Amino acid sequence: MSGLEFLLAGTLAASLPLLLAALGEMVVEKTGLLNLGLEGMMAIGAAIAFICVFHTGSHVLGFAAAALISTVIAMLFAILVIGVKANEVAAGLAIGVLGLGLSALFGKSYESRTISGLPKIDIPILSDVPLIGPTLLTQDIVVWLAVLGTMALWWVLNRTKLGLIIAAVGENADAARSIGYPVVLIRMCAVAFGGAMCGLAGAYASTVYTPLWADGMIAGRGWIALALVVFGTWQTGRVAFGALLFGILSLGELTAQAMGVGLPSQVLSSLPYLVTILMLVVISRRRSCPTLPP
Amino acid sequence: MSDTLKRRSFLKGTLAATTALALPMRAQAQDVLKMGVVLPSPIADVGWSHTLMEGVNTVKEAYGDKLEVTVLENIMEGPDADRIANGLVSEGNEVLLLGSFGYQNGGIQIAKRNRDVSIIHASGFMVEPNFAPFTAKYWQGTYLMGMAAASLTKTKKIGCVGAFAIPELITSINAFMLGALSVDPEITMSVVWVNSWFDPASEQEAAKALISQDVDVLFSNAQDTPSVIAVAEEAGVYAYNLNSSMKSYAPSKYLGVVGTDWGPHFKRLVDGHVAGEFPGANYWLGMEDDVVFTADWNPDIPADMIAQIEAKQAEIATGDFVVFKGPLTDQAGAERVADGVAMTDDEIISMDWHVAGVTTPLPS
Numbered sequence: 068m069s070g071l072e073f074l075l076a077g078t079l080a081a082s083l084p085l086l087l088a089a090l091g092e093m094v095v096e097k098t099g100l101l102n103l104g105l106e107g108m109m110a111i112g113a114a115i116a117f118i119c120v121f122h123t124g125s126h127v128l129g130f131a132a133a134a135l136i137s138t139v140i141a142m143l144f145a146i147l148v149i150g151v152k153a154n155e156v157a158a159g160l161a162i163g164v165l166g167l168g169l170s171a172l173f174g175k176s177y178e179s180r181t182i183s184g185l186p187k188i189d190i191p192i193l194s195d196v197p198l199i200g201p202t203l204l205t206q207d208i209v210v211w212l213a214v215l216g217t218m219a220l221w222w223v224l225n226r227t228k229l230g231l232i233i234a235a236v237g238e239n240a241d242a243a244r245s246i247g248y249p250v251v252l253i254r255m256c257a258v259a260f261g262g263a264m265c266g267l268a269g270a271y272a273s274t275v276y277t278p279l280w281a282d283g284m285i286a287g288r289g290w291i292a293l294a295l296v297v298f299g300t301w302q303t304g305r306v307a308f309g310a311l312l313f314g315i316l317s318l319g320e321l322t323a324q325a326m327g328v329g330l331p332s333q334v335l336s337s338l339p340y341l342v343t344i345l346m347l348v349v350i351s352r353r354r355s356c357p358t359l360p361p
Numbered sequence: 362m363s364d365t366l367k368r369r370s371f372l373k374g375t376l377a378a379t380t381a382l383a384l385p386m387r388a389q390a391q392d393v394l395k396m397g398v399v400l401p402s403p404i405a406d407v408g409w410s411h412t413l414m415e416g417v418n419t420v421k422e423a424y425g426d427k428l429e430v431t432v433l434e435n436i437m438e439g440p441d442a443d444r445i446a447n448g449l450v451s452e453g454n455e456v457l458l459l460g461s462f463g464y465q466n467g468g469i470q471i472a473k474r475n476r477d478v479s480i481i482h483a484s485g486f487m488v489e490p491n492f493a494p495f496t497a498k499y500w501q502g503t504y505l506m507g508m509a510a511a512s513l514t515k516t517k518k519i520g521c522v523g524a525f526a527i528p529e530l531i532t533s534i535n536a537f538m539l540g541a542l543s544v545d546p547e548i549t550m551s552v553v554w555v556n557s558w559f560d561p562a563s564e565q566e567a568a569k570a571l572i573s574q575d576v577d578v579l580f581s582n583a584q585d586t587p588s589v590i591a592v593a594e595e596a597g598v599y600a601y602n603l604n605s606s607m608k609s610y611a612p613s614k615y616l617g618v619v620g621t622d623w624g625p626h627f628k629r630l631v632d633g634h635v636a637g638e639f640p641g642a643n644y645w646l647g648m649e650d651d652v653v654f655t656a657d658w659n660p661d662i663p664a665d666m667i668a669q670i671e672a673k674q675a676e677i678a679t680g681d682f683v684v685f686k687g688p689l690t691d692q693a694g695a696e697r698v699a700d701g702v703a704m705t706d707d708e709i710i711s712m713d714w715h716v717a718g719v720t721t722p723l724p725s
Contacts, residue, residue: 073573081566171403171435178405179586181610277562281586282403282435286560317563321570324553324721325520331724336556 070322075202079210082314084268088292089306091264098257099237103159106289107166112137112269114170117280120182133270134263140166141262145255177280184278221303298346393429397449400434401461408585412604413460419624420631438463456634479634490641498647500536501677502619502655504684505670506601507540510578512666520576521552522567524583526724528712535716536684552721561588568592608657617658648678690717
């Protein structure tokens, strides 16, 4: 396997936790809220999914449980912010810390245990395409579902009435309320969706991408996902592109090192972050693109 | 010093005597030595904290009821750790084991303020009469792993996933390379630095990246989780790690472990504390001290190679063989250590260059 094949095979999986969490947060931010607790919601999802798969062997159950627990945590945020009008930055950070703490607590007796991941699926014909067939087009089922899910989300946000309502709530909550839309309910649902997506992202990270549990294994990916939402200017396609770019850069950095490319590894390791900063600068220079949530 | 000690023990004695009159139970508790342990990561079945706890358990077994151990795990380095260590002292813990380099500055302060408290500290360099750091000479074991790797590699490419490019890790890698070259001079090694002490996902990707470059023996250098070991087993390449065995994660492809047994060392220090003569010094321990050992050798390694490895191990333990001894050349081909000259401890501690054979550049 060459370096290129390694990149083609691994990028989608490496991007997936970022993609799911970022898309969830994007919907939250589109309704005019900001939930900073991604890291914690991913961590608790990862822990619960791992425990489920460890005991039952069922990834479906693991993903479902992760989505559920992260939704519960997210609802706590919704109650604080929408219900009692608490400061959303403080509330988001607080539930993030809560999620991390709970993940450490639940995961305690599973520290450094491993499980088996999901098999890669051979798709007839597609898998026979030279170069990309056995690499890019041979992925686990979750990757394919995520690709479909991303397209579906784009369609809902851009081509349906629901998408317009979400945009209306975010752009002018008062106007949306006065024409009869249930703003509180829609925001609650968006926060729940964001939580569920973080749970799925965490579940993928701990049961498929790196099928082991270790406290702190999310290792800052929640924060990267948060940055990706801004990077993608709250547009599904661009957020997905950002996640892919981040995935390919982080793998590319490791491949370059393995191949002995003479660049300092610290520079390579920080490359994905540098590109994110660069993109943020580029975006804010272009007046046509929004720099704040719509 | 001895004067203060006497006065202190006298005071203690009086205190114990007075309490003994009033509360016999309390007096008994005074005989129990309290030891506090602060660990940087959660205690798992494997890994660094696990290895330290094994050492603590050896001391516990020897002391039985006479030792009460309080363990605080997963404590982030920094002010929080200092506060926790201070708390342990105020709760009456007389011996502290601080399990990470980053606890050093806070630990030294405690040692200076509380001369009756003895502190055992992992991998630091500062020393006080009551503050004793310790480090393992892992390279003695990784050299042997290099020999084993050379006997198994088909592609003649071996690899390493490293956390940070610091001397402690670089020496292990260099010794691994030298061991491999001692068997087969054509072998080369690639190193990927993850630049993180803890990121299982990146560690696994780094391992996969190396495997995609035809590496077929992997060294998981300073990873506390079986991330690299599990990937290696799945991909069918050999892998080994440091500190505690991860054979259960790679039943067929586990090359072996360069283990550490801190039990005897910890016991020696605690004994010293009890006797009132804690030996505060910097301990750099290896096979000659029964601290570094190898175990769980893969049955695929040819029997004659195992014999060679065992012979070499015996020579290292007796000091007849020295790993870092000239002629040693660096990656650029320049001679760093002249023929027949052994590197000094200081030179090894500050080693910031790769030996020839390592193909990936060292980040400066």
